[in-house]
Each structure stands twice: as structure tokens, then as C-alpha cells.
Amino acid sequence: MGMTMTQKILASHASLPSVSAGQLISAKLDMVLGNDITTPVAINEFKKAGFSDVFDKDKISIVLDHFVPNKDIKAAEQSKQCRQFACEHCISHFFDVGKMGIEHALLPEQGIVCAGDCIIGADSHTCTYGALGAFSTGVGSTDMAAGLATGTAWFKVPSAIKFELSGKLPENCSGKDVILTIIGMIGVDGALYKSMEFCGEGVSSLSMDDRLCICNMAIEAGAKNGIFPVDKTTLKYLKGRCVREPRIFEADKDAEYEKTVKIDLSQIKPTVSCPHLPENTKPASELSDIKIDQVVIGSCTNGRMEDMEAAYKTLKGKKIADGIRCIIIPATMQIYRECVEKGYVTAFIDAGAVVSTPTCGPCLGGYMGILAEGERCVATTNRNFVGRMGHVKSEVYLASPQTAAASALTGYITTPGRK
Amino acid sequence: MKIQGSVFKYPDNVDTDVIIPARYLNTAKAEELALHCMEDIDKDFVKKVQPQDVMVAGWNFGCGSSREHAPLVIKTCKTGCVIAKSFARIFYRNAINIGLPILECPDAAEEIQAGDRVSVDFDTGVITDETTGKTYKAEPFPPFIQNIIKAGGLLASLKKE
Numbered sequence: 001m002g003m004t005m006t007q008k009i010l011a012s013h014a015s016l017p018s019v020s021a022g023q024l025i026s027a028k029l030d031m032v033l034g035n036d037i038t039t040p041v042a043i044n045e046f047k048k049a050g051f052s053d054v055f056d057k058d059k060i061s062i063v064l065d066h067f068v069p070n071k072d073i074k075a076a077e078q079s080k081q082c083r084q085f086a087c088e089h090c091i092s093h094f095f096d097v098g099k100m101g102i103e104h105a106l107l108p109e110q111g112i113v114c115a116g117d118c119i120i121g122a123d124s125h126t127c128t129y130g131a132l133g134a135f136s137t138g139v140g141s142t143d144m145a146a147g148l149a150t151g152t153a154w155f156k157v158p159s160a161i162k163f164e165l166s167g168k169l170p171e172n173c174s175g176k177d178v179i180l181t182i183i184g185m186i187g188v189d190g191a192l193y194k195s196m197e198f199c200g201e202g203v204s205s206l207s208m209d210d211r212l213c214i215c216n217m218a219i220e221a222g223a224k225n226g227i228f229p230v231d232k233t234t235l236k237y238l239k240g241r242c243v244r245e246p247r248i249f250e251a252d253k254d255a256e257y258e259k260t261v262k263i264d265l266s267q268i269k270p271t272v273s274c275p276h277l278p279e280n281t282k283p284a285s286e287l288s289d290i291k292i293d294q295v296v297i298g299s300c301t302n303g304r305m306e307d308m309e310a311a312y313k314t315l316k317g318k319k320i321a322d323g324i325r326c327i328i329i330p331a332t333m334q335i336y337r338e339c340v341e342k343g344y345v346t347a348f349i350d351a352g353a354v355v356s357t358p359t360c361g362p363c364l365g366g367y368m369g370i371l372a373e374g375e376r377c378v379a380t381t382n383r384n385f386v387g388r389m390g391h392v393k394s395e396v397y398l399a400s401p402q403t404a405a406a407s408a409l410t411g412y413i414t415t416p417g418r419k
Numbered sequence: 420m421k422i423q424g425s426v427f428k429y430p431d432n433v434d435t436d437v438i439i440p441a442r443y444l445n446t447a448k449a450e451e452l453a454l455h456c457m458e459d460i461d462k463d464f465v466k467k468v469q470p471q472d473v474m475v476a477g478w479n480f481g482c483g484s485s486r487e488h489a490p491l492v493i494k495t496c497k498t499g500c501v502i503a504k505s506f507a508r509i510f511y512r513n514a515i516n517i518g519l520p521i522l523e524c525p526d527a528a529e530e531i532q533a534g535d536r537v538s539v540d541f542d543t544g545v546i547t548d549e550t551t552g553k554t555y556k557a558e559p560f561p562p563f564i565q566n567i568i569k570a571g572g573l574l575a576s577l578k579k580e
Contacts, residue, residue, distance in 0.1 A: 024563045040447040041487055049574035067445060074445035124485040124509055140487035140513035142573050150577060154563070188432055189479035193508050222479060224508055277432060364441035364484070383483055385436040387459040 002252025004160040005227055006195040009135040009249050013118040021159035021256070029059065030134075031113055032147035033121030035103055035360075036064040036075070039082045041141035042122055046148055054089045055151030061093035061112060061121075062086050063103040066360040068096075071367040101332025101358045104128040104216060104300035108208075109332055114238060115230045116247025120144065120153050125300045125382065127218045131211035132238065133230035133248065138219060158224045160195040161186075162257040165202030167266035172416040174310065175210030176302055176380065176400035179217040180271040182263065184281030192222035194258065197251060199229055202265045208237045209306040216301045217382050220278040270415050272378075273398035276386045284403050287413040294377040295326045295408040296389075297401050298356075299363045302380035303331025305338060307401040312344045314405035314416065320352035321411035327369045329356045353408070365389045371396075378407045420541045422499035422520075423549070424472035427464060428533035429457075431477030435489040435510065438481065444488060452488055453495035464496075471499035473539065475531050478503070481510025490514040500539050502546060502557070504528045515564055516573040522546065527555035 003011065003018060011019040013027035034042055039062055054060055062082050067075035079096075086094035093112055100106065104125050107113045115133035119126065122144035129136035139153065147153055163182065183190070196218045198211075206214070211228050218226030228234070230248045238246050270284040297303075297311050308330055320326045328348050330336040336357060339345050345355050362369030363381040371377055371390030376397065379389065384396035399407070402416035437459040439452055446452065457464040474493065480503035481489060490513045493501065501514070504525040514521045520541055527546045531537060535550040544557040560568065570576035 024561065037441075037444050038485065038487070041491075044447060045574055049578055051574075072445055078445065078447065122485055122487075124483065126485075138485040138509050140485055140490075140509060140516060142487060142516035143512060146516075146573050146577055149574075188482055189505065189507070192479065192505060219509075222482065222507060364436070364444075366441055366444075370442075383434075383436065385434040385483060387440055388436050392459045 001256060002254035004195060004255045005197055005229065005249050005251040006135050006160060006225060007157055009116060009118060010155060010157055019157045021157055023157045024154060025157060026152050026154050027118050029120055029147055029151050029153055030117040031059055031061060031119040032144060033061045033103060033107065033119065033123065033126060034144050035066050035123055036068060036079050036082055037066045038122035038141045038144060040078045042144040042148065043081060043085050045142050045145035049145065051149040054148050057090045058092045059151065060091050060148060061107060062091055063095045063106060064097065064100050065102050065358065066364065067366050068100065068359060099333065102300045102303055102360055105304055105331035108132060108212060109334060111238070111241030111243065114242045114244045114246055115234060116249055120147050124219045125216050127223065127225050128212055128216040128300065130215040130218065130225050130227035131208060133228060133234055135225055135227065137225045158193055158195045159258050160197050161191055162260040163196060163198045164200040164260055164262045165198060165265055166200055167202050167264045168205040169265045169268055172270055172402055173268045174400045174402060175206060175213035177268050177271045178263065178265065179214045180273055180281050180398060181268055183217065183221050183278050184271065185261065186221055188220060188277055188279045189222040191218065194223055196221065196223045196226040198227065203228060204231060204233070205265065207306060208233055209304045212304065213301055220382055270400060270403045272403065272413060273384055275384050275395040275397070278384060278398060284399065284413055284415045290376065290397065290413040292324065292378050292407060292411060292413065293375040294369060294371065295324060295404050296362050296369055296377060296379040296381060297404050298329025298331060299360065299381040300331065301382045302401050303329055303335065305335050307380065308335060308339050308344055310401040311405045312347055314402065315351040315353065315408065316347040318351055318409050320408045324408055324411050326353035326408040327356060327362060328353050329359060331358055333358060362389060378404045378413060380404050421538060422471040423536065423538040424469065424499045426473050426475050426531055426533055426535045426537055427468070429474060429476040432479045432482055433476050434483035435481055435486050436483055438489040439486065439492045444486065449491050449495045453492045456492040456496050468496050468498060470497040473499055473537050474501040475528055476501065476503040477528060478505050480506050482507035485509045487513045487517060490517055490519040494519040502527055515567055518568065518572045522557035524555050524557035527557065
């Protein structure tokens with residue numbers, strides 16, 4: 001029987017001629033990732049188990065991104081522990097304040113992850129790199145510790161759902177609207193333990209930033225990973241960033257899928273996930289009476305350059321509505337710098353927004369935009385669980401950068417216009 | 420191994436943000452974190468939970484973040500076991516890796532009520548609701564995972580190798 005794209009990557013990394021769904025394997029890892037929240041737990045476990053050396057200092061990334069610049073003394077201690085471990089083990093890809101970015105925007109940007117890789121990260125949104133044609137999945141800190149020590153991880157080979165994309169997105173929609181629509185269709189456990197494999201002629205119309213955003217939220221459907229085929233867009237993106245040669249895997253023609261979901265991109269509408277689950281989706285047009293207090297544009301889901309461009313196009317020369325706090329967070333220092341150079345930051349400030357250096361802060365209710373009781377936020381982030389961004393009685397509405405920026409101008413959830 | 424305790428019942432899609440809110444994740448100290456276990460959906464849990472008590476929940480328990488702090492705080496509260504209709508995959512891995520007993524059993528998770536006394540036999544996967552007298556059989560773990568659990572977690576099993 002044929003293999004899916006994910007199964008082929010896993011077979012290759014387990015040095016097996018073939019694998020099938022449900023099989024337990026041990027796979028070699030090309031990259032092990034952790035952040036300032038999950039790495040300290042991994043370091044403690046690594047030491048407790050008596051390991052002294054990491055498997056490969058060039059195949060480990062430690063990115064301080066959740067609570068940096070340090071939000072308080074305890075966060076500072078966690079950063080310090082990561083910094084000391086990285087120094088002690090000469091970790092090549094250690095990113096501290098000044099160099100850091102939100103991990104899932106930073107690693108692709110810096111060419112650290114490549115097509116065909118097998119990657120684990122102690123962060124659930126590690127599934128992002130499937131956009132580059134890699135197998136990449138989120139794990140916990142103990143798995144990270146085991147990965148640091150051995151360079152391997154155990155996996156149960158996943159079955160897959162095929163998403164066949166056709167057509168082209170309307171101009172007021174982006175990858176975010178695609179993935180929110182899909183999660184609304186299949187639910188927050190609709191792809192539990194499975195791969196979400198995207199294919200079809202519609203893929204070529206999606207930019208790399210769209211694909212990164214779509215794979216990023218595969219976990220919000222419960223998936224083990226999301227993955228796109230490698231095409232011209234992928235190779236163009238990798239060229240000049242990644243020094244390693246991309247390894248291209250393709251699903252077999254007779255690969256088995258649990259089901260096929262057809263998505264016509266031209267029919268996608270600006271979509272919003274209402275509190276308190278990402279599957280509670282509605283067209284933005286049905287939510288125009290929802291009054292908001294805050295807008296956040298950023299995160300590992302939507303803090304990339306195209307997201308900043310979308311915010312800029314909507315906000316330039318306009319004013320954010322009275323009473324609305326608008327927080328814009330470019331996801332990496334390179335994106336931040338490009339926003340400065342292109343005049344986006346000036347336009348954002350003139351519109352009445354604040355621009356923060358890269359951080360995951362508000363997305364998980366850490367800092368930099370916590371909500372009070374009864375407050376509502378439209379955010380380009382990825383989760384709207386109870387208390388996710390602050391008070392248990394606050395509300396988060398997930399949306400695209402286009403929708404978030406349009407909502408900042410009116411103070412209500414607003415459908416972005418067609419240009 | 421057997422445990423017996425009282426049931427705390429929770430709905431579908433209990434996420435890691437309510438198991439341990441991220442605002443407390445500026446520390447990795449389990450005892451400190453455990454004071455806030457479930458606080459955003461059940462303020463009384465930490466006050467009421469007794470050693471070996473059992474969490475019973477619906478589909479997709481532990482969805483959301485990869486934070487291992489989530490199974491860790493449940494374990495640190497001395498919870499004996501979590502029974503759910505299904506678990507989110509990272510939570511499932513994490514629970515096995517750190518040695519928090521979990522069982523998938525949709526029927527038990529549907530029928531067992533809050534406050535019931537429940538006993539669980541991990542060797543056989545048999546769950547008994549002592550209050551109603553009804554028994555349920557959970558899916559056993561594959562041998563590979565049983566070996567991790569027997570060794571006392573993933574790292575202990577790796578050290579053995």
C-alpha cells in the first residue's frame with residue numbers, strides 16, 4: 001500500500017522501506033526546538049536523568065520568545081537557565097533578545113528548517129514547518145529532553161486526512177481564513193492524532209506566509225502535523241536561506257486517506273472564531289454588532305511580513321477607533337526592521353497603534369495586552385480558550401490580520417473590504 | 420496497580436490553558452504551579468482533591484498547548500488517574516512520558532458522575548464505579564508504551580537502554 005507524504009518522511013527517518021498508520025517507530029531528528037517556557041522543564045529532566053551531552057549542538061534550537069524581554073523576575077530566571085544551558089552546550093541556534101523572534105516565524109526565516117526534515121519542538125505550534133514540506137510536530141518537555149540527549153523520538157505513524165484545494169482566495173482573505181474555515185468544518189478534534197495533508201491545484205496560489213499560517217493551526221484541529229507539497233514557492237523560499245539541500249517527498253498515488261475534504265479557495269469568506277473554541281467559526285459579516293476593546297496583530301500564526309503588509313494597507317492614513325487599544329507585534333527582528341524601513345511602524349503609530357518587539361506575550365495571556373473582566377479582543381492569534389488572554393470572563397475572537405485591522409478602525413468586528 | 424478515589428467531572432475539550440493558565444508559567448516548580456490546577460474552570464478542585472481522586476472528562480482532554488506543566492500539575496495534586504473519552508495527542512504523550520496514569524474509555528467517561536467513588540485497576544484496564552456498581556474496560560496501552568510506563572517514564576526507559 002502507498003504512503004502519505006508524512007509517512008514517507010517518517011519511514012526515511014526511521015530507516016525503514018515503508019511504514020503504515022498505527023505503527024510505532026523511532027525516528028532520527030533533524031531539529032529539536034524549545035522556548036523559554038518549555039526548555040527549563042526539559043533541562044531539569046535532562047539533568048535529572050543523568051545526561052551530560054547533547055546529541056548535536058547544530059540540530060538544537062532554543063528561542064526565548066514567550067516572556068521576553070523578561071516580564072518579571074521569575075521569567076528572567078527561566079531565560080537565564082536557558083541561556084546558561086545554551087552556552088554550556090555551545091548550542092548553535094540560540095536566540096536571545098536582539099536576535100530572537102517568535103520561534104515558528106524565526107526558524108523558517110533563518111533557514112534552520114528545511115523540506116524533508118523530521119522535527120520536534122516543545123511547543124504545540126511546531127507543526128508550522130509542514131508548510132515547507134517537513135514533518136514537524138509539537139511535543140512536551142520530556143520528549144524534548146529525550147531528543148536533546150538522543151536525537152531521536154518515538155512516533156505512532158499517523159493516518160491522514162487529505163485537503164484538496166482548488167481555486168484562488170478572494171483578495172480580502174488569507175491563509176488564516178482557510179484554516180479557521182477548516183477547523184469550523186471538522187472541529188477541534190477533527191484531525192486528532194492525524195496528518196492534515198494539503199494538496200491540489202489551489203496550493204500554487206497560496207504564498208509561503210499563507211501556508212505557514214495554515215500549518216501553524218493544524219494543532220487546533222487536534223492534528224499531529226499539517227503538511228504541504230514542495231513546489232516552486234517552497235524552493236524559492238528556501239533558496240538563499242537554508243544551506244541544506246531540500247529533500248522532496250511526495251505522497252504515493254495509492255496512499256490511503258481516512259477522508260478527503262475539498263476546499264474551493266474562491267468561496268472562502270473572512271472568518272472569525274468566537275469564544276471559547278477555535279471551532280466556533282462564523283463569517284465576520286455576521287458579527288458586526290460585536291463591540292471590541294482591543295486588537296492584537298501578531299503571533300506565530302500571523303506576525304509575518306504579509307500580515308504586517310495587510311495591517312499597513314488597512315491602517316495607513318486612518319485612525320484607530322476611540323477606546324480601542326491596537327497592539328501590533330512583528331514576529332521577528334528582521335520583520336520588525338523591515339516594518340521600520342518601509343514606514344509601516346510610522347503608519348501604525350500615526351493610526352494610534354503600539355508596536356512591540358517580537359513576543360508571544362498577549363497570545364497566551366502572559367503580558368503585553370492582558371484583558372480585564374468583560375473585555376473583548378479581536379486577535380490574529382490561534383486560541384480563544386477561557387482565560388487565554390487574561391480574565392476568565394474576557395473574550396478572544398480569532399481572525400485574519402485583514403479582519404483585525406478593519407475591526408480596529410471601527411471598534412466592532414468588521415469584514416475587510418475588497419481593494 | 421490499583422487506585423480508588425472520588426470523581427471530579429469535566430466537559431469536552433478541557434484545554435491546557437484551564438488546567439494550568441499560562442500566566443503562572445514563569446516558573447517550572449511543580450508544587451508552586453499545582454496551586455493553580457484547574458482554577459479557571461473549577462476553583463475548588465485544589466481545595467477538595469484527595470490523593471487517588473479521579474478526573475473524568477469528555478472528548479479531547481488536554482487540547483491546546485504542549486505545556487508538560489499540565490499533566491505535571493494534575494500529577495502533583497496527587498490525582499490518581501484521568502479517564503476521558505479521548506485525549507489531545509500532546510497531552511497523551513506528555514502524560515505517558517511523566518507517568519500520569521490516563522485511560523481512554525468513552526462509556527465510563529459518559530456514565531460516571533461527579534462525586535462517585537471509582538476504582539481503577541491499571542493492569543487489567545478495568546474501571547469500577549463503586550457508587551453504581553457498574554464496570555468498564557478501558558483500551559489497554561500497546562506494549563511499547565507499557566514499557567515506558569513500567570520504567571517510570573520516557574527518560575528512565577531511555578537510560579535503561
